[in-house]
Amino acid sequence: xxxxxxxxxxxxxxxxxxxxxxxxxxxxxxxxxxxxxxxxxxxxxxxxxxxxxxxxxxxxxxxxxxxxxxxxxxxxxxxxxxxxxxxxxxxxxxxxxxxxxxxxxxxxxxxxxxxxxxxxxxxxxxxxxxxxxxxxxxxxxxxxxxxxxxxxxxxxxxxxxxxxxxxxxxxxxxxxxxxxxxxxxxxxxxxxxxxxxxxxxxxxxxxxxxxxxxxxxxxxxxxxxxxxxxxxxxxxxxxxxxxxxxxxxxxxxxxxxxxxxxxxxxxxxxxxxxxxxxxxxxxxxxxxxxxxxxxxxxxxxxxxxxxxxxxxxxxxxxxxxxxxxxxxxxxxxxxxxxxxxxxxxxxxxxxxxxxxxxxxxxxxxxxxxxxxxxxxxxxxxxxxxxxxxxxxxxxxxxxxxxxxxxxxxxxxxxxxxxxxxxxxxxxxxxxxxxxxxxxxxxxxxxxxxxxxxxxxxxxxxxxxx
Numbered sequence: 001x002x003x004x005x006x007x008x009x010x011x012x013x014x015x016x017x018x019x020x021x022x023x024x025x026x027x028x029x030x031x032x033x034x035x036x037x038x039x040x041x042x043x044x045x046x047x048x049x050x051x052x053x054x055x056x057x058x059x060x061x062x063x064x065x066x067x068x069x070x071x072x073x074x075x076x077x078x079x080x081x082x083x084x085x086x087x088x089x090x091x092x093x094x095x096x097x098x099x100x101x102x103x104x105x106x107x108x109x110x111x112x113x114x115x116x117x118x119x120x121x122x123x124x125x126x127x128x129x130x131x132x133x134x135x136x137x138x139x140x141x142x143x144x145x146x147x148x149x150x151x152x153x154x155x156x157x158x159x160x161x162x163x164x165x166x167x168x169x170x171x172x173x174x175x176x177x178x179x180x181x182x183x184x185x186x187x188x189x190x191x192x193x194x195x196x197x198x199x200x201x202x203x204x205x206x207x208x209x210x211x212x213x214x215x216x217x218x219x220x221x222x223x224x225x226x227x228x229x230x231x232x233x234x235x236x237x238x239x240x241x242x243x244x245x246x247x248x249x250x251x252x253x254x255x256x257x258x259x260x261x262x263x264x265x266x267x268x269x270x271x272x273x274x275x276x277x278x279x280x281x282x283x284x285x286x287x288x289x290x291x292x293x294x295x296x297x298x299x300x301x302x303x304x305x306x307x308x309x310x311x312x313x314x315x316x317x318x319x320x321x322x323x324x325x326x327x328x329x330x331x332x333x334x335x336x337x338x339x340x341x342x343x344x345x346x347x348x349x350x351x352x353x354x355x356x357x358x359x360x361x362x363x364x365x366x367x368x369x370x371x372x373x374x375x376x377x378x379x380x381x382x383x384x385x386x387x388x389x390x391x392x393x394x395x396x397x398x399x400x401x402x403x404x405x406x407x408x409x410x411x412x413x414x415x416x417x418x419x420x421x422x423x424x425x426x427x428x429x430x431x432x433x434x435x436x437x438x439x440x441x442x443x444x445x446x447x448x449x450x451x452x453x454x455x456x457x458x459x460x461x462x463x464x465x
Contacts, residue, residue, distance in 0.1 A: 004032040004162035005460065008071060008220040011165055015070045022070030022114070026056035029072040029116065032162045036463045039144055042157035043074050044135045045085050046117040055114050067227055068166070069112030076155055076169050077118040077135075078125050079211070080198075081105050084115065089123035089132030092326055102198045104168060104211050104228045111227045119154030119167060123328050124318065128178045128375075128402050129386060130154060137382050140182060141461035142428055146379035149179035155214050156183035160461050165216065166224050172209035173310070174374070174405030177417035180214060181374030181430025184419045185457055186447065187214045188221050191437045192412030193237040195228045203235045206313040207412060216457040218416065218447035222247045225440070242441040249449035252287030256280065256433075257367040259407075263295035266403055267390040269377045271423045276373045276431050279420040279450075286449050293370065297359050299403075301352050306406045307397070308349035311338035330398045357411040364436040369446055372404050374417050374430035408432065414440045416447045419456035428456075 003011060003025060014020045030049055037043050052072075059070040075081050078088055080098035082105075087094045101109055109115070123132040130138040130153025138153045140146040141160045148157045152169030156179035159167055169176045171189040180187030195211045197203075213224035222244040231238030258280055261268055280290045314331070315338020321327055322335050363370060377387050387401045388394065395401050408415040415434045422428055435443040451457075 003028050005464075006165065007217050008165035008215060009223060012067070012069070012071060016064055022056040022059040023053060025070065026052055026072055026114065029163065036161045037163060039139065039463060040141055040157050040161055041136055041138045042119060042154040042161065043116070043163055044077060044118050044120050044154065047084070047115070052114065052116055059112065059114060064112070066111030067223060068108060071113050071166065072116045072164065073108060073113040073166060074117045074119045074158060074164060075105055075115060076152055077121045078151070078170060079105055079168070081115050081118070084118060087134045088125070089121050089134055090326070091133055092321060092324055094134045103196060103232060107227050108168070119152070119158055121151045121154060124331055125151035125170065125172070125175060126314070126328070126330050126334065127151070127386060127398055128174055129384070130179070131382070139382055140379050140427070141463050142184065142426060143379065145382055146427065147182070147382050147384070149182040149375070149379070151175040152187065152214060153179045156180055156185055156187065159183070159185045159214055159216055160457070161463055166220055167214045168211060168224070168228065169214050170209055170211045171409070173399060173409055174402050176212050176214060177374045177405055177415060177430070177432055178402060180417040181419070182379045182428055184428040184459065184461070185214060185216055186218055186221055186419070186451070187417040188212045188225065188444070189408060189415045190225060190229065190440050191239060191414045193239050194241070194440060195225070196232040196235050196238060199232060199234040202316065203237070206316065207237070208309060208313050208409060217451050218418075218444045219247045222441070222444050239438065242438070244441055244444070247441065247444045247448050249452050250445040251283055251449035254283070254288040254368045254446055255366060256283055256288050256290045257293035257363060257370045258290055259293050259295075259370055259372050262299055265295060265299040266376060267393045268373070269390060272373050272376065272378070272429055275420050275423060275429050276371070279418070279431050280371060282450055282453050286453060293363070293367075296363055297356050302356060302406055302410060303403060305349040305352035305356070306410050308341065308345060309353065310334070312341055312346050315339055353410050356407070360407070360411050360413065361436065368435070369443060370434040372407070372432045372434065373420070374405070374432055376401050376404050378423055378425065378427050378429065405432070408434045413437055414443055416443045418447050418450055419454070421456060
């Protein structure tokens with residue numbers, strides 16, 4: 001029985017009923033990694049097999065102690081796992097071993113997860129293409145010559161290739177959503193502050209990035225989100241955890257607004273909007289009402305606000321490393337632009353963000369979810385750094401081609417990336433379901449209904465065929 005393609009919920013139920021052992025699951029996981037990771041490079045810093053089998057044996061000998069008991073997991077290499085290296089994809093930190101777990105990692109460990117290693121990420125998580133000078137390039141499982149997206153690219157590839165059944169990721173500018181779309185799996189950016197970050201440095205102001213779950217089904221994402229979520233008394237922000245224990249497929253009567261290309265303002269490669277509209281017809285078949293929505297806010301204002309606040313946040317994090325001379329050009333640009341900002345310019349950007357949040361709230365008086373594609377281009381060649389143009393329109397930054405993810409990120413709204421199917425070249429694409437703040441469970445119900453109607457992640461990549 002090939003258990004590596006099973007959903008996490010199925011595996012955990014089988015473990016609880018003793019139909020399989022944690023040792024059997026670990027052995028199957030390591031065999032799958034041995035068979036496919038060499039070509040894809042999703043899992044890095046894999047731990048010693050004998051040690052992992054000992055931990056699996058200990059899980060078999062212990063009573064079920066949490067929602068992830070006995071489940072092999074690998075953590076995105078931006079987060080600390082005590083005893084494992086955290087390189088962040090940078091030569092500055094290569095080989096440095098973390099002394100303790102980050103908060104969300106500690107919560108997963110307490111729930112019984114067995115950490116087998118890390119998942120690859122771009123250097124410092126910058127850019128939606130997973131490559132770095134420490135661990136190399138992670139490749140798309142549907143075409144190894146193409147990018148898998150990022151920055152949670154290693155996690156998405158490991159899920160698609162059966163190396164993991166659940167994975168954590170993080171999302172500032174689509175890092176949970178774009179790789180999910182490009183690897184035919186699910187990724188969720190939760191409502192901002194539902195999953196707290198590690199309480200280091202500033203905890204009041206930089207409200208852009210969040211940790212979140214990835215999986216091969218929305219119901220599995222709910223399982224991991226329930227473990228990761230919950231206020232941290234050391235941090236000023238937080239929100240109540242919704243009931244994630246019973247995510248039922250429910251789309252009938254849902255009102256969905258299709259934002260498309262933002263009234264023609266965003267360029268898209270051919271076929272992406274058509275495929276997204278095909279996915280929306282699945283929702284219509286499930287009893288939802290889908291309507292086109294005119295651009296509800298200025299594209300220019302959104303982008304101005306976004307790049308200003310991103311410069312500010314990235315610069316605050318990486319400025320101490322600038323003099324090392326070992327940052328990639330995109331990181332240097334972010335830091336230097338951030339250092340040029342005035343307090344008033346940051347304030348003006350935040351005022352724009354506040355206006356967009358209010359405009360989105362008005363839309364959610366009519367709609368249960370807003371929909372956008374997960375990317376504006378198909379997976380591009382893995383030897384590129386980033387796309388320089390879309391349909392002849394030049395990209396003026398290394399991340400302009402990901403402008404489509406900004407609306408959810410800027411307002412801190414929950415967004416679930418669901419697979420939309422495959423283009424003419426056999427490459428995957430996804431759509432984002434974006435909800436009002438706090439509607440995380442409702443979005444997961446919509447996504448689960450779509451999942452059960454399509455089962456896209458069961459279309460296995462060539463590495464498993």
